[in-house]
Amino acid sequence: MNWFYFSSPSTFYGLAGRLAPWFFALAAVTAAWGLYLGLLVAPTDAQQGEVYRVIFIHVPTAWMSMFLYFVMACYCALTLIFNTRLSAMMARAIAPTGALFTALALWTGSFWGKPTWGTYWVWDARLTSELVLLFLYFGFIALSNAFEDPRRGDRAAALLAIIGVVNLPIIYFSVQWWNTLHQGSSVSFKGTSMHVTMLTGMLVMSFSAWMYAAGAALVRVRSIILERERRAQWVRDLRGA
Amino acid sequence: MHWSSWDAFWAMGGHAFFVWMSFGALFLAIAVELVLLRLRRNRALGSIEEERELEAEN
Amino acid sequence: MNVPSRGTYSGGFAWAMARDLRLAWRHPDEIILTLAFFALVASLFPLGIGAEPQLLARIGPGVIWVGALLAAFLALPGIFAADFADGSLEQMSLSPHPPLGWAAGKIAAHWIISGLPLTLMSPLIGLQYGLTADTLLVEAVSLALGTPILSLLGGACAALALGARGGGMLLALLALPLFVPVLIFGAGAAEAQATGLAPTPHLSLLGAALIAALVGVPAAVVAAVRISVD
Numbered sequence: 001m002n003w004f005y006f007s008s009p010s011t012f013y014g015l016a017g018r019l020a021p022w023f024f025a026l027a028a029v030t031a032a033w034g035l036y037l038g039l040l041v042a043p044t045d046a047q048q049g050e051v052y053r054v055i056f057i058h059v060p061t062a063w064m065s066m067f068l069y070f071v072m073a074c075y076c077a078l079t080l081i082f083n084t085r086l087s088a089m090m091a092r093a094i095a096p097t098g099a100l101f102t103a104l105a106l107w108t109g110s111f112w113g114k115p116t117w118g119t120y121w122v123w124d125a126r127l128t129s130e131l132v133l134l135f136l137y138f139g140f141i142a143l144s145n146a147f148e149d150p151r152r153g154d155r156a157a158a159l160l161a162i163i164g165v166v167n168l169p170i171i172y173f174s175v176q177w178w179n180t181l182h183q184g185s186s187v188s189f190k191g192t193s194m195h196v197t198m199l200t201g202m203l204v205m206s207f208s209a210w211m212y213a214a215g216a217a218l219v220r221v222r223s224i225i226l227e228r229e230r231r232a233q234w235v236r237d238l239r240g241a
Numbered sequence: 242m243h244w245s246s247w248d249a250f251w252a253m254g255g256h257a258f259f260v261w262m263s264f265g266a267l268f269l270a271i272a273v274e275l276v277l278l279r280l281r282r283n284r285a286l287g288s289i290e291e292e293r294e295l296e297a298e299n
Numbered sequence: 300m301n302v303p304s305r306g307t308y309s310g311g312f313a314w315a316m317a318r319d320l321r322l323a324w325r326h327p328d329e330i331i332l333t334l335a336f337f338a339l340v341a342s343l344f345p346l347g348i349g350a351e352p353q354l355l356a357r358i359g360p361g362v363i364w365v366g367a368l369l370a371a372f373l374a375l376p377g378i379f380a381a382d383f384a385d386g387s388l389e390q391m392s393l394s395p396h397p398p399l400g401w402a403a404g405k406i407a408a409h410w411i412i413s414g415l416p417l418t419l420m421s422p423l424i425g426l427q428y429g430l431t432a433d434t435l436l437v438e439a440v441s442l443a444l445g446t447p448i449l450s451l452l453g454g455a456c457a458a459l460a461l462g463a464r465g466g467g468m469l470l471a472l473l474a475l476p477l478f479v480p481v482l483i484f485g486a487g488a489a490e491a492q493a494t495g496l497a498p499t500p501h502l503s504l505l506g507a508a509l510i511a512a513l514v515g516v517p518a519a520v521v522a523a524v525r526i527s528v529d
Contacts, residue, residue, distance in 0.1 A: 039250075039264075040242055050254035054263045061267075080522075100270055108263040115259050128479065135476040142472055146463035155526045156459045160473060163455060163519055170480065212271070219278050226285040236293060238286075 009086050009225045010234045016218040023215030030208035037201035045198075054112040055198075060206040062105040065133060066168050068098035068213055072140070073165045076158035088154035089228065091161065092144055093221035097213050099137035106130055125174035129167055136164040150228060311400025312407070315391070319378075319408030329377060330412050333370045334420055340366040341424045352429050359428030360438055360489030364445075366424070367417040368482055371446055372474060374413040375453040376467070378405055383461045383527065392528045398521045406454040406520065414446025430493065437492040437502070444505040445485035451516040452477045458523035481508065 006012045038056035045052040072094045078087035109127065110120040121127065144150075144157035194202075229235050244250045253260040323329060344362045345355055382388040391401055421442055425435040456473040463469055488501035 040244065043243060044254065049256060051256035051259050053253070053260055057263055057267050097274065100274055104267060104270055107266050111259040111263045115256055128483070132476045132479050135472065139469075139473045139476065142465060142469055143459060143463065146460070146465050146469055152526065156463075156523070159519065159522055159526060160456070160459055163452075163477065167476075216274060216278060220281070223278070223281045223285045226282075226289060230289060230292065235289060236296075238289065 007084065007086055009089065009229050010232065012086055013222055013225050016222050020215045020218040020222075023211045023218065027208050027212035027215060030204050030211065034201050034204035034208055037197055037204060042197040042201055043195060048116055051112060051115045052198075054108050056201050056205050058105060058108040058112055059202050060209040061101040061108065062130065063206055064209045064213055065098060065102035065105050065130065066171060067210070068094055068101060069133060069137070069161075070165070070168060072098060073161045076161040079154055079158040080162070085151075085154075085228070086225075088151075088158065089221050089224045090217065091158065092141075092154075093217040093224055094213070095137055095141050095144075096220070097216045099134060099141070101209065101213070102130065102134040102137060106134065126171060129171040129174055132167055133171060136161075136167060140164075306395030306397065308397055308400035311394075311396030311398075312404040314396070315401035315404030316408045316411075317404075319405055320411060323408070323412045329374065330416055333374050333413050334416055336373060337366050337370040337417055337420060338424065340369060341427065345427075355428045356430060356493070359425060359430045360434065360493055361486045362428070363421055363424050363438055364442070364482055364486035364489065367414075367421060367442055367446065368449060368478055370417055371413045371449045372453060372471065372478070374409065375457045375470060375474065378409045378454050378457050379461055379524070379527075380457075388461075388524065389528050392524065398524060399517055402454075402458075402520045402524060403517045406450050406517070409454060410447050410450040414442070414450055418442040418446060430489075434489055434493045437498045438489040441485040441488040441498070441502060441505060444502065444509050445481045448481050448505075448509050448512045449478055451512045451520070452481075455516055455519045455523050458520050458527055461524075461527040481505070484508070 006015050034056060038053055042053070044050055072091045075087045075091040075094070078084060079091065106127070109130075113122070114120045140157050140161050143160055144153040147153040147156070226235060226238075251257060251261075341362060344358065348354065348358070379388060382391070392398060394401075418439055421439050422435040425438055430438070453474045456470060456477065460470050460473060484501045484505045488498040488505065491498045491501060
C-alpha cells in the first residue's frame with residue numbers, strides 16, 4: 001500500500017474523517033469499562049481510602065500529556081526535515097489536546113494530593129516539570145499562531161517543540177532522581193505492587209485516553225486542513241459536511 | 242460491585258469533594274473540547290461557504 | 300556593515316562578538332538598564348515582604364537568582380532584533396561565514412553585556428540581603444555557570460520569535476519555562492550553601508548543563524535564525 005498517498009492534506013482529510021469516529025467509539029467503550037472498574041469494582045485502598053480512585057484519571061492523563069508531546073515533537077521533526085505541510089498540521093492538531101491532558105493531570109493531582117499528603121500543591125520535581133510541560137504546550141500554540149505566514153509558524157513552533165523535548169525525561173525520571181513528595185512509580189516493566197483490578201482500570205483508562213486523543217487530533221486536523229488549504233480546488237468543491 | 246449503596250458511592254468514604262472535582266473536571270474538559278472542535282469545524286466550513294458565494298456573485 | 304570575506308567559524312565568532320560589543324560600548328544604556336533593573340527588582344522584595352533580616356537571608360539566594368534571570372531575559376531581544384529589522388541578519392546569513400560561528404559570537408556578546416555584569420554585581424545585592432561571604436561566592440559561581448545557559452536558551456527563543464506578534468510576552472512564554480531548571484539548580488546551589496549543605500551537586504549539574512548547552516544550543520539558534528530569515 002502506498003502510505004505516501006495519505007501524506008497530502010487532501011487525501012488525509014478523507015482518511016481522518018473515516019477514522020475519527022472509530023477512535024471515539026473505542027475511547028467511549030473503554031472509558032465505560034475503565035470507569036466501571038475504577039469506580040464500581042476496585043476495592044478500597046488500605047492507606048488512602050476512596051480518594052485513590054483519582055488515579056484512574058490522574059495517571060492516564062499524566063502519561064498521555066508526555067506521550068502526546070513526544071508524538072507532537074516527532075511530527076515537528078518531520079516538518080523540519082521534510083518540510084511537509086501535513087506533519088505541521090498534525091502537530092498543531094495534537095497540541096491543544098496535549099495541553100488539556102496536562103492541565104487535567106495537574107488538577108486531579110492537586111485534588112488527590114490534598115487529602116493524601118495534606119497539600120494541593122508542592123514545588124517538587126515532578127509537579128514543577130509537569131507545570132513546565134503545560135507552559136511548553138502553551139508556548140507551542142502561541143508561537144505557531146504568532147506569524148502572518150503559517151509556514152513560518154509551523155517551522156518556528158516545530159523547533160521550539162524539539163528543544164522542549166528535553167523536559168520529558170526530566171518529568172519521567174524526576175521521581176527517581178529526587179526523593180521528594182510525589183510518590184515513586186508503582187508500575188514498571190518488572191511488575192507492579194498494585195491490586196490487579198486497580199492496575200487493569202488504570203491501563204484501560206490510559207488506552208481510552210489514547211484513543212480519545214487520536215480521535216480529537218484527527219477531527220481537529222480536518223478543520224486545520226480546511227483553514228489552511230481553503231484556496232485549493234478540492235476544498236472549494238466540498239459540499240457542506 | 243464494591244459499594245453497599247448508592248449513597249456510599251457518592252460519599253466516596255468522606256472524600257466526595259476531591260473525587261468528584263476530579264471526575265467532574267474530566268467530563269467537563271472532554272465536553273468542552275468536543276464542543277470547541279465542532280465549533281471550529283463549523284467556522285471553517287462556514288467561511289468556505291461564504292467564499293464560494295462571493296465567487297458565485299462575481 | 301562590513302562582513303569579512305574569509306569564511307571560518309572562529310573568524311565569524313570573533314567578528315560577530317566584537318561587533319556586538321562595539322555596538323554595546325557605543326550605547327551603554329543597555330548594560331546600565333540591565334543592572335539597574337536587577338537592583339530595582341531585588342529591592343522590591345524587602346519592600347513588599349518586609350525587611351526582617353532572617354527572612355531576607357532566607358529568600359536572598361532565590362531572589363537574587365530570579366532578579367538576574369529576569370534582567371537577562373529582558374536583554375534577550377537585543378541579540379537579534381536590531382539586526383533583523385535593518386536586514387543585517389539576512390546579510391550575515393548570506394555571508395561566507397558559517398552561521399554557527401557568528402550566531403555563537405552574538406550570544407557570547409549578549410552574555411558579556413548581561414549575564415557577566417549581573418554575576419559580578421550579585422555580591423552587592425547579596426550584601427543587601429545579609430548573605431554570608433561563602434554564600435555570595437557560591438551565588439556568583441552559580442550565576443557564572445547559569446547565565447550563559449540562559450543566554451543560549453534565550454537566544455534560541457529570541458531568534459524563533461523574531462517578527463512575531465505578541466512581542467515580549469510571547470518571548471517570556473517561550474523562554475521562561477526553559478529557564479526553570481537552570482533557576483532551580485542555580486538558586487539551589489546558593490541556598491544549599493546558605494543552609495550549610497554542600498552546593499557541589501547543584502553546581503556540577505549546572506556545569507554539565509552548561510557544557511550540554513554549549514554543544515547543542517548554538518545549532519538550534521542557527522536553525523531558528525534560518526527559519527526567521529528565509
